[in-house]
Amino acid sequence: MPGVSGTNESDNSGDSKDAKSSSSVSVTEGNVKVREYDPKKDLRALGQWICSNQDPPKYFENVDYIQSIGVFNRLFKPTFNEVEGECMEVYERMKVETKKVLRNFDGQISLCVDVLTDNNDFGQCSSNLGQHYRDYLCISAHFIDEKWKLRKWVLYFCTLSVSGQSDDLLKKCEDRGIFRSLEDWGIENKISTLTMGNDKFCNEVAEYVKRYIQVKKELRRNSQLFRVYCCGDLFREMVQDAFEKIEDIVHKVRRVYTFTTEYPMWFLKMANLQDALKLWSIGKLSSKDVIDSHDVPSPEEWNKVEGVCKAVESIHKVSGALFEPEIEVTANVYLYHLHELREMLTRMSIGSEGFNRSIVEGMLGKVDEYWDHMFLLLAISAALDPRFKMRYIEFVCSKVEGRDGNSQVPAVLEAIRKQFAEYVIRFPEKGNCASYSHSKGQSDPPVRANHTFTVLQDYQQFIQSNHHPAKISELDIYLDQPVLPWSQDFNALAWWRSAAAKYPTLSRMARDFLAIPVSLSTCGEAYYTLSRPADEHMICLKPDLMNALMCARSWPYRR
Template sequence: MSMTGGNDTEPVKTETTPPTSRRGRKKSSVWEHFTIEEVSGGCTRACCKLCKQTFAYSSGSKIAGTSHLKRHIALGSCPKIKFQNKLALAKVDGDTLDPPKRRYRSSGFSSVFDQDQSYVNLAKMIIVHEYPHDMVEHPAFVAFVHSLQPLFRMVDVNTIEGEVLSLYQKEKQNLIQVFGTMPGRISLTIGLWTTSQTLGYICLCGQFIDSEWKLHRRMLNFMMVSSPHSENALSEAISVSLSDWNMKSRLFTITLDNTCSSHDIYSANLRDHLSNKNMLMLKGQLFVVRCYANILNVIAEDVIASIHGIIYNIRESIKFVKASPAREEKFAEIALQLEILSTKALSLDVTTQWNTTYLMLVAALEYKQAFNFLETCDDNYNEAPTADDWKKVDVVCTYLKLLYDSANVVMAAADLTANIFFHEAWKTQAELTNATLSEDTMVSSIAKEMHEKFDKYWKDCSLVLALAVVMDPRFKMKLVEFSFSKIYGADSARYVKLVDDSVHELYLEYVEQPLPQTLAYVDQGEANHANGDDKNVPTTSMPAADGLQDFDMYLSELAVNQSSKSEIDQYLEESLMPRIQEFDILNWWKLNYLKYPTLSKMARDILAIPVSMVDTGCSIFSSGTGSRVLDEYRSSLRPETVEALFCAKDWLQYLPTMAEPPLAAVVNMET
């Protein structure tokens, strides 16, 4: 018997109690939940006492029965019963409710409706998917939610904004507790945002390695400032952020994403302003780092801009070929006649992503003869580049490939620890340096343009990159010596000594100025003691009765000589680890913490330096250069709301509940 939620016939305002059975049995327990309403035509309907929904019961002498009424109660179809969890399945006067024919099982899902939790979930949805707050007032959205859950009371704009701020504060307190157990220092990245107005924002993220040797990056603040490009604004924002997160004494480095011309100004002012408030390691030589992804983008975009006229012709040529299937077929026939066996397909680029422009040029190069031939046989086409143009594109692609491959290696890394960047940077520096010496004037002119900018980056950041690769037990100082010989030639010894001196000087600073112990370090110290590695604990030995007193003296002298050698020297003198692709550098330091207790602290901070501001798994090519622009909607919000939206979105992605939908594998049906 099908159920209906209403009837076109107006009901008669008459209520009766259901009749008892002819055999004198007591009435079914279902009538505790229903009453009988008479309607015109001699028909009656059963009305649910709780939700007021009506169902067919009798039509003349034909009675529909009560099975469908029992299912309404037993299956929880009644909103009042379903969401208030008041279903009563007890036997009443010897009669029981019929069991449902289908049972629904859910995983991790409660049938009890929770208004407050629904508000939290709505706030999370708005934060994570960047929906506007006023969507809670959109009639279509309100109707949709009501169709899913009639009991949900939709909130207004002010209330949902309050939920967003509350969620932000809760997650912030959780993150503060995480930072409270952070064993090392923190490094910051600083991104600049502008608005359509005169105001702007500074985005600060912190990167660190926790006590389990896991790398983390979290957004700390998204602060509005009147002049985001001012060095005073940067230093003030950093100071406020460090105070806000109780990390004034833990700042290690900052990484900037800005243009080459302003970098020196930023570096000098930030060092001067913050050195009075924070103890900078190695006299501030490592303090300001430049974003590797940013320098790749700046150089690539500048080189592409230098041949913009040629690229315009290539774009127009591809558009011409793809304008119709007939032209594409004709072009394919020409390529076949010329025996061009390319596997690359012609495609237009996305002008804001230089990697797509590079791929467009590489494919077009393989069809250059076809484009030239097409111009001779089609009067409508006259955009083919000249022979000199194609040669210039070839040279540009050769060196764009260098940047493209480097970017892809970085993006493929599971963890963006600082050690991986030295390999890419030194190879790029060496290639560009050699290319500037080319006898081909076209090659040398393009290479000089690229080398000028990358050489500035190399001079600013090569020390940071070198220190990071020294902390890689597969390379240590050996790769620095090898790579510097390729770059500096006979003068390399001087640069190698600079890195070696810096490594030892930084190590001594860690020996003399250790961070205050955190809970994680206390636990590890106790573990050291438990494993007999506490050198301060006096030891006793059994008297030698085997006539080897001289041997004992030898061992004692050997121990003194070994203990006089520092951890850093022991580490550098040991053999290199095998260069396996699956090598986990963070796990290696975790396993060797007891062997190098001080050096491992230094390695933890150095490896956590964010050499690139692009997160793991994100595209370097679309990161852009310079400031990013806040959209009109978010520009209109209060600054504290904007900060809550940006920070909470970043934090929520790391929660286990956000990893996969909580209702995945919700319903299984059994018959």
């Protein structure tokens, strides 16, 4: 019998493994039952593959690329319209399951609303799938699941503005997805914080969303902890302001030194300027021939470049710790790194003068402004790190002179206790309090028999009837324990997962606070001098497919 291909996929499968299970089976002889080739099964498998892998969608316009995956029948040659339709069906099935997970989730969800930009020129993509626009709205939910995995699930992705339109952006945010998306997902009563950029537009949107959420639920500390400002945006603003101060000098540097790359990342610009400084310091950019041929920077101007680079280098060190680790950073470490940056800039300010000192003081002003907005949230999160607890809060506050200092410590502790008390009410746990009393089998010492025996017996009964063993909460037990030794590789989520049995209620609080995204930027995005870029492979797609793939590829629960 000639070889025939068929598929063996289960209808309930849903990820890339399922796609492999639908690969063709060649049968040449024997008693093996031969099934006819069913293109619908391969189409379902391909839709699941696209929704669960990161391959650029336009690749699947090419039948040869589909065949190169090696799991589909050689006769399978779908059109992209068929593939698009199947992806939408897969997305809808996955969305049903994802909704169940979020609606049944018993913790708090932190919301991110990010505005991404297509930094390319307007026009047609290289693909023929549609026209791309400039600004895009991305709504995502951040939480730590029951397995203590940090999740970032995209809920909605859409075009925010189109070239030539002048609609009010604030109204477009409402109309194009934020409120409608929250209602669709049914999670309005779970939203605890909102992370957005730091500009005026984002502040207006955040206030708009806060009022909407307050109608649905009571926010923490009367919404004091609701608005989260993006730490990555803070760093970018600090760097951009510093570089703008020496923009004319940088133009002169470029006349005598060719930058190795023009990619819009601020650490690359810093590296190029540092390389130019090294050449200047050994005389290669200050020879008579160079000076006679070009309008080169003066020694004073080179000194300004050096001062800016040193200040930017301090930001780069902290950014490297926050945005380039192998494990995902949680909210507990931001206070520590911001304090480290503040200390570096303070020392630099003391050792500088004139222009360079003004640059550093400008950076310190931005850090202090961010500190004022975010201190309470970052301090609570840091206290939930067993390496820090309240001891680190006390240490930090003792170092911050003239900015409330130690008076902030009681406020932080009070906020932590109030938050914990709310969790105790919401999640009553057995053993939530421990009592200091006699252990089992231990009895009171015998009372000597004498002429006052009756009086002493009455007194003993009085003591017992009025004695209430001192109770101590999980929070007090946790705070009373010594802090853990410092470890750079410490994983707060792993620690709390193992400590959840000992601190059942406090671990719930930790799970919600550690999940708060303090920065919209991750990894390379944190170093862009322009707005955060949208995925160029996604924005070429039709709006519905763009949204479907942005969402589905972020969800781990698939059917």
